[in-house]
Amino acid sequence: MNDPLPQGATIGILGGGQLGRMLSVAASRLGFTTHIFEPGANPPAGQVAHKITAASYEDTKALQTFAQSVDVITYEFENIPTSALDVLEKICTIHPGRKALAVSQDRLIEKEFLTGLGLKVAPYADITNAKDARGAIASIGTPSILKTRRMGYDGKGQIRLIEASDMTSAWHVMDGAASILEGFIDFTHEVSVIAARASDGQVACYDPGENVHKDGILRSTQVPANLSTSQRMDAVLIAAKILNALDYVGVMGVELFVTADGFIVNEIAPRVHNSGHWTQNGCDICQFEQHIRAVACWPLGDGARHSDIRMENLIGADMDRIAELRKSDAALHLYGKSEVKPGRKMGHVNFRSLRSSPS
Ligand code: AMP
16 A cells, blocks of 8 residues: 555646535545646636646646646546546556546446456447447347447437437437447436445445436435345445456446346446435545545545435526525535536535434
Protein backbone atom coordinates (compact mmCIF):
# COMPACT_ATOMS: atom_id res chain seq x y z
CA MET A 1 0.00 0.00 0.00
CA ASN A 2 1.19 3.53 -0.77
CA ASP A 3 1.57 6.00 2.08
CA PRO A 4 -1.70 7.73 3.05
CA LEU A 5 -1.95 11.29 1.79
CA PRO A 6 -1.35 13.83 4.57
CA GLN A 7 -3.53 16.77 5.55
CA GLY A 8 -3.29 19.57 3.03
CA ALA A 9 -2.50 17.26 0.11
CA THR A 10 -4.22 18.09 -3.16
CA ILE A 11 -6.55 15.76 -5.01
CA GLY A 12 -6.86 16.47 -8.72
CA ILE A 13 -10.29 15.74 -10.17
CA LEU A 14 -10.96 15.41 -13.91
CA GLY A 15 -14.42 16.81 -14.54
CA GLY A 16 -16.22 19.62 -12.75
CA GLY A 17 -19.85 18.47 -12.72
CA GLN A 18 -21.93 17.59 -9.68
CA LEU A 19 -19.91 14.48 -8.92
CA GLY A 20 -16.68 16.50 -8.90
CA ARG A 21 -18.43 19.05 -6.70
CA MET A 22 -19.54 16.47 -4.12
CA LEU A 23 -16.11 14.80 -4.22
CA SER A 24 -14.54 18.21 -3.51
CA VAL A 25 -16.79 18.79 -0.50
CA ALA A 26 -15.93 15.35 0.90
CA ALA A 27 -12.21 15.90 0.28
CA SER A 28 -12.34 19.25 2.00
CA ARG A 29 -14.00 17.69 5.06
CA LEU A 30 -11.02 15.32 5.31
CA GLY A 31 -8.55 18.20 5.21
CA PHE A 32 -7.55 17.96 1.55
CA THR A 33 -7.73 20.58 -1.14
CA THR A 34 -9.00 19.85 -4.64
CA HIS A 35 -7.98 21.03 -8.07
CA ILE A 36 -10.53 20.53 -10.84
CA PHE A 37 -9.63 20.10 -14.52
CA GLU A 38 -12.64 20.98 -16.67
CA PRO A 39 -12.97 22.33 -20.22
CA GLY A 40 -16.47 23.81 -19.73
CA ALA A 41 -17.20 27.27 -18.31
CA ASN A 42 -18.53 27.77 -14.74
CA PRO A 43 -18.59 24.13 -13.69
CA PRO A 44 -20.55 23.23 -10.52
CA ALA A 45 -17.37 21.92 -8.85
CA GLY A 46 -15.60 25.23 -9.46
CA GLN A 47 -17.80 26.84 -6.79
CA VAL A 48 -16.39 24.62 -4.03
CA ALA A 49 -12.93 23.50 -5.19
CA HIS A 50 -9.69 25.18 -4.13
CA LYS A 51 -8.48 25.61 -7.70
CA ILE A 52 -9.77 25.06 -11.21
CA THR A 53 -7.97 24.68 -14.52
CA ALA A 54 -10.24 25.50 -17.45
CA ALA A 55 -8.59 23.82 -20.42
CA SER A 56 -9.25 21.19 -23.03
CA TYR A 57 -8.13 17.56 -22.81
CA GLU A 58 -6.00 18.23 -25.90
CA ASP A 59 -3.98 20.90 -24.09
CA THR A 60 -0.85 18.95 -23.15
CA LYS A 61 0.80 21.85 -21.33
CA ALA A 62 -2.28 22.46 -19.16
CA LEU A 63 -2.54 18.75 -18.38
CA GLN A 64 1.13 18.61 -17.36
CA THR A 65 0.86 21.69 -15.14
CA PHE A 66 -2.29 20.26 -13.54
CA ALA A 67 -0.65 16.87 -12.89
CA GLN A 68 2.43 18.55 -11.36
CA SER A 69 0.25 20.52 -8.94
CA VAL A 70 -1.63 17.58 -7.39
CA ASP A 71 -0.76 14.52 -5.28
CA VAL A 72 -3.17 12.05 -6.88
CA ILE A 73 -5.61 12.26 -9.79
CA THR A 74 -9.13 10.89 -9.86
CA TYR A 75 -12.13 11.59 -12.10
CA GLU A 76 -15.88 11.98 -12.13
CA PHE A 77 -16.54 10.49 -15.59
CA GLU A 78 -15.08 7.59 -17.52
CA ASN A 79 -14.88 9.05 -21.02
CA ILE A 80 -11.56 10.80 -20.57
CA PRO A 81 -9.53 10.77 -23.81
CA THR A 82 -6.74 8.18 -23.73
CA SER A 83 -4.22 10.74 -25.00
CA ALA A 84 -4.88 12.92 -21.93
CA LEU A 85 -4.49 9.96 -19.58
CA ASP A 86 -1.14 9.13 -21.22
CA VAL A 87 0.13 12.64 -20.44
CA LEU A 88 -1.18 12.68 -16.86
CA GLU A 89 -0.03 9.20 -15.92
CA LYS A 90 3.61 10.02 -16.66
CA ILE A 91 3.51 12.62 -13.89
CA CYS A 92 1.00 11.49 -11.27
CA THR A 93 -0.85 8.37 -10.08
CA ILE A 94 -4.41 8.03 -11.39
CA HIS A 95 -7.01 6.18 -9.24
CA PRO A 96 -9.00 4.22 -10.30
CA GLY A 97 -6.43 2.89 -12.79
CA ARG A 98 -6.31 2.59 -16.57
CA LYS A 99 -7.65 -0.97 -16.72
CA ALA A 100 -10.98 0.07 -15.21
CA LEU A 101 -11.18 2.98 -17.66
CA ALA A 102 -10.34 0.84 -20.69
CA VAL A 103 -13.06 -1.66 -19.72
CA SER A 104 -15.77 0.88 -18.97
CA GLN A 105 -15.08 3.16 -21.94
CA ASP A 106 -16.08 0.49 -24.44
CA ARG A 107 -19.24 -1.59 -24.11
CA LEU A 108 -17.78 -4.47 -26.12
CA ILE A 109 -14.62 -4.72 -23.98
CA GLU A 110 -16.81 -4.39 -20.88
CA LYS A 111 -19.04 -7.30 -21.94
CA GLU A 112 -16.01 -9.48 -22.77
CA PHE A 113 -14.38 -8.64 -19.43
CA LEU A 114 -17.54 -9.46 -17.46
CA THR A 115 -18.20 -12.74 -19.26
CA GLY A 116 -14.53 -13.61 -18.75
CA LEU A 117 -15.20 -13.38 -15.00
CA GLY A 118 -18.07 -15.84 -15.38
CA LEU A 119 -20.72 -13.14 -14.87
CA LYS A 120 -23.92 -12.97 -16.90
CA VAL A 121 -24.51 -10.09 -19.34
CA ALA A 122 -27.24 -9.42 -21.91
CA PRO A 123 -26.79 -11.34 -25.20
CA TYR A 124 -24.78 -9.07 -27.49
CA ALA A 125 -23.26 -8.81 -30.94
CA ASP A 126 -20.47 -6.58 -32.18
CA ILE A 127 -21.32 -4.28 -35.13
CA THR A 128 -18.91 -2.28 -37.26
CA ASN A 129 -20.73 -2.24 -40.63
CA ALA A 130 -24.12 -2.80 -42.28
CA LYS A 131 -23.37 -6.49 -42.86
CA ASP A 132 -22.65 -6.98 -39.12
CA ALA A 133 -25.88 -5.09 -38.35
CA ARG A 134 -27.90 -7.60 -40.42
CA GLY A 135 -26.06 -10.52 -38.81
CA ALA A 136 -26.63 -9.10 -35.32
CA ILE A 137 -30.36 -8.73 -35.78
CA ALA A 138 -30.51 -12.30 -37.10
CA SER A 139 -28.67 -13.67 -34.05
CA ILE A 140 -29.99 -11.43 -31.23
CA GLY A 141 -33.49 -10.72 -32.60
CA THR A 142 -35.94 -8.18 -31.13
CA PRO A 143 -36.75 -6.48 -28.88
CA SER A 144 -33.18 -5.30 -28.59
CA ILE A 145 -31.14 -2.14 -28.12
CA LEU A 146 -28.49 -0.78 -30.44
CA LYS A 147 -25.84 1.00 -28.35
CA THR A 148 -22.69 2.84 -29.38
CA ARG A 149 -19.64 1.11 -27.96
CA ARG A 150 -18.17 4.37 -26.71
CA MET A 151 -19.34 7.67 -25.18
CA GLY A 152 -22.82 6.54 -24.16
CA TYR A 153 -24.33 7.66 -20.85
CA ASP A 154 -27.78 8.36 -19.40
CA GLY A 155 -29.39 6.43 -22.27
CA LYS A 156 -27.60 8.53 -24.93
CA GLY A 157 -26.33 6.69 -28.01
CA GLN A 158 -29.05 4.04 -27.66
CA ILE A 159 -31.87 3.07 -30.00
CA ARG A 160 -34.54 0.51 -29.16
CA LEU A 161 -35.50 -1.93 -31.92
CA ILE A 162 -38.96 -3.48 -31.89
CA GLU A 163 -38.97 -5.08 -35.36
CA ALA A 164 -36.02 -6.52 -37.25
CA SER A 165 -36.68 -3.93 -39.98
CA ASP A 166 -35.94 -1.12 -37.46
CA MET A 167 -32.25 -1.96 -37.76
CA THR A 168 -31.83 -0.25 -41.13
CA SER A 169 -32.82 3.19 -39.89
CA ALA A 170 -31.16 2.68 -36.48
CA TRP A 171 -27.83 1.77 -38.06
CA HIS A 172 -28.18 4.82 -40.29
CA VAL A 173 -28.56 7.03 -37.19
CA MET A 174 -25.40 5.51 -35.69
CA ASP A 175 -23.60 6.89 -38.74
CA GLY A 176 -20.96 4.16 -38.80
CA ALA A 177 -20.10 4.36 -35.05
CA ALA A 178 -18.88 1.00 -33.73
CA SER A 179 -21.81 -0.42 -31.77
CA ILE A 180 -23.24 -3.45 -30.09
CA LEU A 181 -26.72 -4.90 -30.34
CA GLU A 182 -27.99 -6.00 -26.95
CA GLY A 183 -30.90 -8.36 -26.39
CA PHE A 184 -33.65 -6.75 -24.32
CA ILE A 185 -33.65 -8.18 -20.79
CA ASP A 186 -37.01 -8.93 -19.24
CA PHE A 187 -35.97 -7.82 -15.76
CA THR A 188 -38.24 -7.48 -12.74
CA HIS A 189 -36.26 -4.53 -11.43
CA GLU A 190 -32.88 -2.82 -11.53
CA VAL A 191 -30.45 -2.57 -8.64
CA SER A 192 -26.93 -1.27 -8.21
CA VAL A 193 -24.13 -1.90 -5.80
CA ILE A 194 -21.86 0.96 -4.84
CA ALA A 195 -18.62 -0.75 -3.96
CA ALA A 196 -15.26 0.55 -2.77
CA ARG A 197 -11.79 -0.96 -2.78
CA ALA A 198 -8.79 0.45 -0.95
CA SER A 199 -5.20 0.38 -2.18
CA ASP A 200 -4.45 -2.55 0.19
CA GLY A 201 -7.29 -4.61 -1.35
CA GLN A 202 -9.87 -4.02 1.40
CA VAL A 203 -13.38 -4.06 -0.12
CA ALA A 204 -16.53 -2.47 1.33
CA CYS A 205 -19.91 -2.48 -0.40
CA TYR A 206 -22.97 -0.42 0.39
CA ASP A 207 -26.34 -2.05 0.64
CA PRO A 208 -27.74 -2.49 -2.92
CA GLY A 209 -30.20 0.20 -4.04
CA GLU A 210 -33.21 -0.29 -6.29
CA ASN A 211 -33.22 2.06 -9.27
CA VAL A 212 -35.96 3.40 -11.50
CA HIS A 213 -34.94 4.84 -14.87
CA LYS A 214 -37.04 6.86 -17.29
CA ASP A 215 -35.83 7.55 -20.83
CA GLY A 216 -32.50 6.01 -19.82
CA ILE A 217 -31.99 8.53 -16.97
CA LEU A 218 -31.99 7.53 -13.30
CA ARG A 219 -35.05 8.95 -11.54
CA SER A 220 -34.92 7.36 -8.09
CA THR A 221 -33.06 4.94 -5.85
CA GLN A 222 -34.69 3.15 -2.94
CA VAL A 223 -32.79 1.47 -0.13
CA PRO A 224 -33.31 -1.25 0.93
CA ALA A 225 -33.90 -2.76 -2.50
CA ASN A 226 -36.47 -5.48 -2.99
CA LEU A 227 -33.99 -8.37 -2.69
CA SER A 228 -33.76 -11.49 -0.54
CA THR A 229 -30.85 -11.82 1.86
CA SER A 230 -29.09 -14.25 -0.45
CA GLN A 231 -29.66 -11.99 -3.49
CA ARG A 232 -28.19 -9.11 -1.53
CA MET A 233 -25.15 -11.21 -0.74
CA ASP A 234 -24.82 -12.33 -4.39
CA ALA A 235 -25.00 -8.74 -5.63
CA VAL A 236 -22.23 -7.68 -3.29
CA LEU A 237 -20.07 -10.67 -4.25
CA ILE A 238 -20.46 -9.81 -7.95
CA ALA A 239 -19.28 -6.26 -7.28
CA ALA A 240 -16.33 -7.44 -5.18
CA LYS A 241 -15.27 -9.88 -7.90
CA ILE A 242 -15.20 -7.07 -10.47
CA LEU A 243 -13.21 -4.72 -8.23
CA ASN A 244 -10.66 -7.38 -7.34
CA ALA A 245 -10.21 -8.42 -10.99
CA LEU A 246 -9.40 -4.81 -11.88
CA ASP A 247 -7.10 -4.31 -8.87
CA TYR A 248 -9.37 -1.34 -8.38
CA VAL A 249 -8.84 1.64 -6.08
CA GLY A 250 -11.87 3.87 -5.46
CA VAL A 251 -15.66 3.65 -5.63
CA MET A 252 -17.47 1.92 -8.48
CA GLY A 253 -21.15 1.67 -9.44
CA VAL A 254 -22.21 -1.80 -10.63
CA GLU A 255 -25.64 -1.86 -12.29
CA LEU A 256 -27.54 -5.14 -12.25
CA PHE A 257 -30.79 -6.36 -13.80
CA VAL A 258 -32.76 -8.68 -11.51
CA THR A 259 -34.32 -11.58 -13.42
CA ALA A 260 -35.92 -14.90 -12.55
CA ASP A 261 -32.59 -16.52 -13.53
CA GLY A 262 -30.43 -14.32 -11.33
CA PHE A 263 -28.47 -11.13 -11.88
CA ILE A 264 -27.36 -9.81 -15.24
CA VAL A 265 -24.65 -7.16 -15.12
CA ASN A 266 -25.77 -4.15 -17.16
CA GLU A 267 -22.73 -1.92 -16.81
CA ILE A 268 -20.02 -0.70 -14.50
CA ALA A 269 -19.01 2.89 -13.81
CA PRO A 270 -15.51 3.42 -12.39
CA ARG A 271 -16.49 6.40 -10.25
CA VAL A 272 -18.97 7.63 -7.71
CA HIS A 273 -22.44 7.00 -9.07
CA ASN A 274 -25.81 8.75 -9.11
CA SER A 275 -27.43 5.63 -7.62
CA GLY A 276 -25.11 6.03 -4.59
CA HIS A 277 -26.29 9.52 -3.63
CA TRP A 278 -28.55 7.97 -0.98
CA THR A 279 -25.40 7.18 1.06
CA GLN A 280 -25.06 10.90 1.92
CA ASN A 281 -27.98 10.61 4.33
CA GLY A 282 -28.19 6.83 4.83
CA CYS A 283 -24.66 6.14 6.09
CA ASP A 284 -22.04 7.78 8.27
CA ILE A 285 -19.47 7.55 5.48
CA CYS A 286 -20.97 8.41 2.09
CA GLN A 287 -19.71 7.24 -1.31
CA PHE A 288 -17.88 10.53 -1.90
CA GLU A 289 -15.86 10.30 1.31
CA GLN A 290 -15.27 6.60 0.67
CA HIS A 291 -13.85 7.39 -2.78
CA ILE A 292 -11.59 10.13 -1.42
CA ARG A 293 -10.38 7.79 1.35
CA ALA A 294 -9.54 5.10 -1.22
CA VAL A 295 -7.68 7.35 -3.67
CA ALA A 296 -5.82 9.00 -0.78
CA CYS A 297 -4.67 5.51 0.32
CA TRP A 298 -6.56 5.79 3.58
CA PRO A 299 -8.41 2.80 5.04
CA LEU A 300 -12.05 2.65 3.94
CA GLY A 301 -14.72 3.93 6.31
CA ASP A 302 -17.75 2.06 7.61
CA GLY A 303 -20.40 2.03 4.87
CA ALA A 304 -23.11 0.48 7.04
CA ARG A 305 -26.60 1.87 6.39
CA HIS A 306 -28.35 3.44 9.38
CA SER A 307 -31.60 4.53 7.66
CA ASP A 308 -33.95 3.70 4.83
CA ILE A 309 -33.64 6.24 2.03
CA ARG A 310 -35.50 7.20 -1.08
CA MET A 311 -33.34 9.33 -3.37
CA GLU A 312 -35.08 11.30 -6.11
CA ASN A 313 -33.20 13.15 -8.80
CA LEU A 314 -34.28 16.71 -9.53
CA ILE A 315 -34.17 16.88 -13.30
CA GLY A 316 -35.07 19.96 -15.36
CA ALA A 317 -38.51 21.23 -14.34
CA ASP A 318 -38.37 19.20 -11.09
CA MET A 319 -36.73 22.36 -9.75
CA ASP A 320 -40.29 23.69 -9.41
CA ARG A 321 -40.54 21.38 -6.38
CA ILE A 322 -37.80 23.22 -4.51
CA ALA A 323 -40.06 25.64 -2.66
CA GLU A 324 -42.03 22.72 -1.19
CA LEU A 325 -38.96 20.57 -0.52
CA ARG A 326 -37.24 23.43 1.29
CA LYS A 327 -40.05 23.35 3.85
CA SER A 328 -39.86 19.56 4.32
CA ASP A 329 -37.48 17.41 6.40
CA ALA A 330 -35.91 15.94 3.27
CA ALA A 331 -32.19 16.48 2.68
CA LEU A 332 -31.69 18.65 -0.38
CA HIS A 333 -28.53 18.53 -2.47
CA LEU A 334 -28.41 21.18 -5.18
CA TYR A 335 -25.64 21.44 -7.73
CA GLY A 336 -25.46 25.22 -8.20
CA LYS A 337 -26.35 25.08 -11.91
CA SER A 338 -27.84 28.40 -12.95
CA GLU A 339 -29.60 27.25 -16.10
CA VAL A 340 -32.46 24.72 -15.94
CA LYS A 341 -32.66 22.57 -19.08
CA PRO A 342 -34.92 19.60 -19.86
CA GLY A 343 -33.12 16.38 -18.87
CA ARG A 344 -30.42 18.27 -16.91
CA LYS A 345 -29.63 16.92 -13.45
CA MET A 346 -30.02 19.94 -11.16
CA GLY A 347 -29.91 18.26 -7.76
CA HIS A 348 -31.34 15.41 -5.76
CA VAL A 349 -33.27 14.91 -2.57
CA ASN A 350 -32.94 12.19 0.05
CA PHE A 351 -36.03 11.21 2.03
CA ARG A 352 -34.97 9.39 5.18
CA SER A 353 -36.96 7.05 7.37
CA LEU A 354 -36.20 4.63 10.19
CA ARG A 355 -34.32 1.58 9.05
CA SER A 356 -36.84 -1.16 8.35
CA SER A 357 -34.79 -4.28 7.66
CA PRO A 358 -31.42 -5.78 8.37
CA SER A 359 -28.95 -6.47 5.58
P1 AMP B 1 -27.37 1.97 -19.91
O1 AMP B 1 -26.95 3.33 -20.39
O2 AMP B 1 -26.81 0.85 -20.69
O3 AMP B 1 -27.18 1.80 -18.43
O4 AMP B 1 -28.96 1.91 -20.10
C1 AMP B 1 -29.84 2.80 -19.43
C2 AMP B 1 -31.11 2.06 -19.04
O5 AMP B 1 -31.73 1.50 -20.21
C3 AMP B 1 -30.88 0.86 -18.12
O6 AMP B 1 -30.75 1.24 -16.79
C4 AMP B 1 -32.15 0.07 -18.39
O7 AMP B 1 -33.27 0.63 -17.74
C5 AMP B 1 -32.33 0.22 -19.88
N1 AMP B 1 -31.59 -0.85 -20.59
C6 AMP B 1 -30.32 -0.80 -21.06
N2 AMP B 1 -29.96 -1.98 -21.61
C7 AMP B 1 -31.01 -2.80 -21.50
C8 AMP B 1 -31.26 -4.16 -21.88
N3 AMP B 1 -30.36 -4.90 -22.52
N4 AMP B 1 -32.48 -4.68 -21.60
C9 AMP B 1 -33.42 -3.94 -20.97
N5 AMP B 1 -33.26 -2.66 -20.59
C10 AMP B 1 -32.07 -2.09 -20.84
